[in-house]
Amino acid sequence: MGKITFPMPDDFHVHLREGRILESVIAATCGQFARSLVMPNTTAPIATADDAMRYEAAIRAVLPTDGKDFQPLLSIKLTDRTTPAIIRDATGRARVLAAKLYPAGVTTNSSDGVQDITSLYSVFEEMQRVDMVLSIHGELPGAFCLDREDAFLPTLERIATAFPSLRIVLEHITSKRAVEAIRSLRVGVVATITVHHLVLTLDDVVGDLIQPHHFCKPIPKTPADRAALVDAATSGDCRFFLGTDSAPHKNRNKAGDYGAAGVFSAPVALPLLVQCFEQYDQLDRIEAFCSRYGRGFYGLDATSRLITLRREKWTVPKSFGGLTPFWAGKDLSWQIADPPESFIKSWTRG
Numbered sequence: 001m002g003k004i005t006f007p008m009p010d011d012f013h014v015h016l017r018e019g020r021i022l023e024s025v026i027a028a029t030c031g032q033f034a035r036s037l038v039m040p041n042t043t044a045p046i047a048t049a050d051d052a053m054r055y056e057a058a059i060r061a062v063l064p065t066d067g068k069d070f071q072p073l074l075s076i077k078l079t080d081r082t083t084p085a086i087i088r089d090a091t092g093r094a095r096v097l098a099a100k101l102y103p104a105g106v107t108t109n110s111s112d113g114v115q116d117i118t119s120l121y122s123v124f125e126e127m128q129r130v131d132m133v134l135s136i137h138g139e140l141p142g143a144f145c146l147d148r149e150d151a152f153l154p155t156l157e158r159i160a161t162a163f164p165s166l167r168i169v170l171e172h173i174t175s176k177r178a179v180e181a182i183r184s185l186r187v188g189v190v191a192t193i194t195v196h197h198l199v200l201t202l203d204d205v206v207g208d209l210i211q212p213h214h215f216c217k218p219i220p221k222t223p224a225d226r227a228a229l230v231d232a233a234t235s236g237d238c239r240f241f242l243g244t245d246s247a248p249h250k251n252r253n254k255a256g257d258y259g260a261a262g263v264f265s266a267p268v269a270l271p272l273l274v275q276c277f278e279q280y281d282q283l284d285r286i287e288a289f290c291s292r293y294g295r296g297f298y299g300l301d302a303t304s305r306l307i308t309l310r311r312e313k314w315t316v317p318k319s320f321g322g323l324t325p326f327w328a329g330k331d332l333s334w335q336i337a338d339p340p341e342s343f344i345k346s347w348t349r350g
C-alpha cells in the first residue's frame with residue numbers, strides 16, 4: 001500500500017503557545033488537523049470566557065492563508081479562583097468545550113494549578129450540569145516522578161464516582177495501570193494518548209545521553225507501559241483517542257541548567273502515527289483512533305475534509321519554524337501528500 005487516506009483528524013490536546021511561538025507552530029497543526037483542543041496553560045492562563053475568546057482571536061489572526069479552515073477548540077484552566085459562574089459563562093458565551101485541571105506544580109505553567117481538588121466540587125457540579133468536559137493532567141504532585149500518574153488514579157476514581165455524569169478525559173496517559181483504570185471505570189471516562197508515548201520509553205530520555213527533546217510530563221515509562229498504550233490505541237476501544245500534547249519550547253529552554261518538559265510532536269504527528277500503527281500491523285484502526293472516537297466523545301460533527309499520506313522515506317529536518325521537532329534527524333517512511341505551502345515552508349524557516 002503506497003497511500004492511506006482518512007478523514008482529517010482532530011487533535012484533542014495541543015499547546016499552541018502565544019506570540020512568536022504561536023506563529024511558528026500553527027502551520028504544523030493546521031496542516032494536519034481539522035480541529036484542535038487548545039490547552040490553556042499560556043503564561044497568563046486562559047481562565048475565563050473572555051480569555052478564551054481573546055485567545056481564539058489571536059490564534060485565528062496568525063492562521064496562514066492556506067490554513068483558514070482550521071478550527072481551534074477552546075478550553076479554560078481551573079484554578080482556585082474558578083467559580084460555577086465562570087463555567088456557565090465559558091460554555092455559554094465562548095463555546096468552551098473543556099476545563100483543564102492541573103494539580104499545582106505538576107507541569108509547565110501550573111504553579112497556579114489546583115491545591116485542593118475537593119474545593120472545586122461545586123465547579124465540577126456545574127460542569128456536570130452544563131455538560132462541560134473535565135480534562136485532567138493526572139499526576140499527583142510530590143509522588144516519585146515515575147509513580148505520579150498511578151498515584152493519581154484513586155483521585156480520578158473519586159471524581160468519577162462523585163459526579164456520575166461528568167465527562168472526564170485523563171490526558172496523555174503513560175502507564176499500564178492508567179490503561180486498566182480507564183477500562184474499568186464507568187462510561188464517560190476516557191483517555192487521550194500521544195504519539196510520542198507510543199514510541200518512547202524512559203530509555204529514550206535518559207538511558208544514554210540525556211535527550212531533552214524527549215523529556216515531557218508525564219515521563220515516558222517502561223516497555224511494558226508503552227506496550228499497554230499501543231494495545232489501547234490499536235484496540236478499537238472508543239475510550240482511547242489521539243491528543244498529541246505537542247508542547248513546543250524554545251531550544252534554550254529545553255537544554256541548559258534546567259530543561260522544560262514538552263515534546264514538539266505536531267510537525268511529525270501523522271507520519272509517525274501511521275508508521276507506528278503500521279509497525280504493529282494495525283493500520284486499519286488508525287482512522288478510528290485519530291478521526292472518530294475523539295469527536296464522538298466531544299459530540300462534534302464529522303468533517304468532510306480528508307488527508308492523504310504517501311509512503312515515501314524522508315529525514316525529519318532539524319527545525320520547524322525555528323524550533324526542534326520530535327524525531328529530528330531520524331527517518332520516517334510516510335509523509336503528508338500535498339501539504340499546504342505554509343507547512344512546507346516552516347520546515348525550512350530557521
Ligand code: NCD
Nearest residue numbers: 015107108216217247261262
Ligand atoms: C506541557 C507544556 O509544556 O505545556 N508539557 C509536557 O511535558 N507535556 C504541559 C503538559 O501537558 O503537561
Ligand code: ZN
Nearest residue numbers: 015039245247
Ligand atoms: Zn499538555
